[in-house]
Structures are given as C-alpha cells and as structure tokens.
C-alpha cells in the first residue's frame with residue numbers, strides 16, 4: 001500500500017500495443033478505463049480476493065471478473081474439477097450428464113425456473129428470452145427500464161446501462177430503428193410509467209424485462225412494492241415478467257433476487273456466477289413457456305458450444321461451494337462493513353454520497369441521493385469518482401472503472417481485506 005512504489009510500466013506498454021490490435025485495446029468496452037481516465041492495468045493472474053498485474057502489483061479485487069468470482073478467483077476445488085473435466089475433452093456438441101446436474105441445481109435454486117436452456121453468455125440468454133416472450137404471447141412490444149443492461153443485442157440498446165451508460169453513448173449506430181421501435185422504456189422504480197405504457201399499447205406488450213436489483217447503472221435496489229407492482233401489472237395485462245438475473249442470480253441470494261424479494265417472474269435469465277468463470281448463460285422459467293423452445297417447440301435457438309462440459313463443470317462446483325451454510329450471511333456481513341465504512345468515511349470527509357449493498361453486491365454514488373433510477377444516478381460527480389478510483393487503484397484496491405457499475409465481494413474477502421480497503425479509502429477521500 002505504498003503509493004510511491006506504484007508503477008505500471010509493463011501495463012502501459014501492453015495496452016499501447018493492444019490499442020493497435022483491437023478497438024480501444026480491449027475485448028469489452030468498460031475495461032478500457034475510458035470514463036475514469038488513465039490506463040487500465042493489465043492482469044497477470046488472479047487468486048482468491050486478489051489480482052496481480054503484469055508489473056507485479058497486488059490488488060484487493062471488487063470486480064470479481066464482473067460477478068462470477070463469488071467464491072474467490074481460481075478456487076482450488078473449481079480448478080481441480082476443471083482439470084478432471086479437461087482430461088475428458090473440451091467440447092462435446094452432444095448431450096452430457098453435466099448439463100442435467102447443473103440444470104437440476106438451477107431448477108432447485110431459482111423459484112421461477114422449471115426448465116432451463118444453457119447458452120454461452122448473458123447477452124445470448126437475454127436475446128433468446130426476448131424471442132421467447134414474443135413467441136409465447138404473440139405480441140411484439142416489450143418494456144425495459146432506463147439504465148438496465150441486458151447484453152448488447154440490438155433490441156436492448158435503448159437507454160441501456162453498463163458500458164453504454166459509462167461511455168455516455170445514446171444508442172448505438174448500426175441498430176436499425178425497426179429493431180427498437182418495439183422496445184418501450186420506463187424509469188426504474190416507476191410503476192405509473194409502466195401502467196401508462198400498458199394503457200397506450202393495449203394487448204401489444206409481450207413482457208417486461210428488468211434487473212430486479214440494478215447493477216449496470218450503479219447499484220440501485222427496487223423500492224418497496226415495485227417488483228410486486230410489476231408482477232400484478234404484467235398478470236393483469238396478459239404479459240410476461242422477466243427477471244434478468246445474470247448479475248443477481250446466486251449473488252443477492254442463492255435463489256437470486258426472486259428468492260430474496262419473494263416475487264416469482266415467468267422467465268429468468270442467468271449468466272456470470274453459473275459459469276464459475278467460464279462463458280455461460282441460461283434462460284428458464286415456466287414449463288409451458290419453455291416448452292416452446294426448439295426442438296420441443298417452434299421457437300428456434302441453438303449453440304455449438306452450449307452446455308460446454310468445462311463451463312458446466314465450473315458452474316456445478318461453484319454452486320456446490322455456495323451451498324455451504326453461512327455463505328450469504330458472510331457475504332452480507334463483510335459487504336455491509338465495507339459499504340457502511342465507505343459511506344461513513346466519505347461523509348466524514350465532507351463528500352455528498354449515497355449507496356448501499358445487498359449480500360455481496362454494493363454501490364457508492366458521489367451524490368447525496370437518494371438514487372431510485374438512472375436519472376438520479378446521473379447526478380453523481382463522475383470526475384470525483386474518477387479521482388477516487390485512481391487513488392484506490394494506486395493503493396492496491398481494484399474497483400470497477402465506472403461510477404455506473406456495481407461492486408462485488410466474494411467469500412474469499414476477509415475482514416482484514418475490508419479493513420485495508422477502508423484505510424485506503426480514508427486516505428483517498430481526504431484528497432479528492
């Protein structure tokens with residue numbers, strides 16, 4: 001934690017070379033640190049709660065490869081299971097018992113899921129679910145919320161969160177109007193806006209999709225009654241309710257936000273944690289709806305690498321580890337300590353902040369708040385966040401490089417890691 005020794009020479013060299021080879025030097029936009037300025041660090045290896053960059057600097061990690069690393073990076077049991085699976089081959093393109101095992105675990109855990117289909121990413125899961133809700137209802141329109149991110153498929157790039165929010169992109173060029181005319185948007189936590197959309201579009205809305213706890217516009221929990229209200233409105237209008245739990249699944253609780261809040265949607269998308277650090281997505285829900293998916297039904301969706309044995313193996317082992325009693329109590333306890341500590345330190349140092357956490361997911365906005373939706377979140381002082389981010393980075397704390405991304409802890413994070421993080425924050429908050 002000695003700032004004077006912080007050198008990132010090799011990272012800078014590698015990133016400079018990367019920028020000539022790949023757009024922006026990265027394989028996914030937020031990684032480029034554009035919104036916080038400076039250069040990204042280039043990773044060398046990860047283990048437990050820590051990452052090491054190519055220059056040998058060690059960091060306490062609160063990104064966790066954007067969510068999957070909930071058991072800590074490179075957990076020895078996950079690595080061992082992968083070694084054993086690797087010996088049997090890397091891809092089958094045919095049924096394997098591993099799919100049954102993970103499917104059963106997902107169905108047992110997530111209240112809404114009676115049948116599941118595995119895909120390769122959260123984006124794919126959300127694409128498929130939008131097709132499915134339309135196929136099932138015979139309606140074309142859907143409602144999403146401003147600042148919610150459901151992957152990069154065309155129809156979701158309307159007022160989207162994550163990198164779209166981070167980079168301040170309005171909507172992406174290359175997305176034809178014809179694909180987004182059917183995407184209606186409302187502010188998060190605003191039931192009246194949703195009701196109005198249903199009134200303006202009678203019998204035309206297939207469903208409502210949302211992050212039940214927003215993580216892609218910063219951390220924004222649902223107001224009391226919001227999820228209940230959506231359940232009621234969708235039911236009254238013959239529309240489907242879809243929880244995108246790619247981020248919140250197995251993180252907010254083992255059964256996701258739907259378990260935590262006791263609201264059961266019709267369909268759910270998953271990703272991140274269920275792949276245990278390998279590329280996976282999934283969508284599932286009511287048996288009658290899922291039965292429409294090919295080859296059981298007429299809605300086409302397929303994937304060469306879907307149900308990949310390595311990804312299934314990492315997912316199974318990760319969920320097994322999460323089943324240990326006390327997992328979510330522990331995540332909640334250390335994350336609350338972190339979140340409360342950050343808020344208290346920031347306020348002591350005179351900064352306007354708000355934030356919070358549920359289980360191992362947290363957020364801190366540099367605005368007095370309260371933040372109920374993306375409009376509120378955008379009032380944050382992003383320049384101050386950038387200085388905070390940089391100061392923490394230099395002290396060995398790796399935070400998501402955007403004001404508009406949630407943070408994540410893992411069961412590998414210790415009380416001592418949190419104490420070190422808060423000590424760093426106390427220094428940084430004094431100088432921003």
Ligand SMILES: *Cc1c(COP(=O)(O)O)cnc(C)c1O
Pocket residue numbers: 120121122123124126149150151152211215216244245246247271272281
């Ligand atoms: C990450 C994320 C996605 C997209 O998943 P990818 O695996 O990056 O394609 C979709 N929805 C939510 C809520 C996410 O957090």
